[in-house]
Amino acid sequence: KQEVTQIPAALSVPEGENLVLNCSFTDSAIYNLQWFRQDPGKGLTSLLLIQSSQREQTSGRLNASLDKSSGRSTLYIAASQPGDSATYLCAVSSNTGKLIFGQGTTLQVKP
């Protein structure tokens, strides 16, 4: 059974820091891996999607990497800003689109 784990559960950093969020999964037979952002009381917004054949994806200050063989993904946020404060969720997908989520990392960026 696929399990997804995110570490740390919570993170607080001063504005301007570069930071890394971690995601690990137990079964390397994934279709893709996604990173989502969730603001309090809101739904999920997709940030980056990495296909199983890819190693990384970039969008602005965000960079996500994928190492299928070790069952790991990282989300790198450069030059963090208070507006980045949110919960970040990673999820792995089968080819049917069914997502298995991690528990999330709640990020606070202090001004």
Next chain:
Amino acid sequence: NAGVTQTPKFQVLKTGQSMTLQCAQDMNHNSMYWYRQDPGMGLRLIYYSASEGTTDKGEVPNGYNVSRLNKREFSLRLESAAPSQTSVYFCANRPGHQPQHFGDGTRLSIL
């Protein structure tokens, strides 16, 4: 998330009552999903529908039923609500192999 609309946004039920959570998409995508989100547990898949008229169980289907009568709508029904079903429920669709789009959620409390 204008593409996926969930109603109601909030609901309080008594144990044993029934209700249907509604989800509608304004796109024309085949796949739709229902998840629940509990504190510290991330999102878990309840049911999904790969196309109109088809549904399949996800990770936590017990106590729920779903209906996909047309391509636009995918409803989730609680026949006899239990306190353990207190949660935030999210509906999503998937445009092909692109990231899923999520609704803003229904916050359900069962007393």
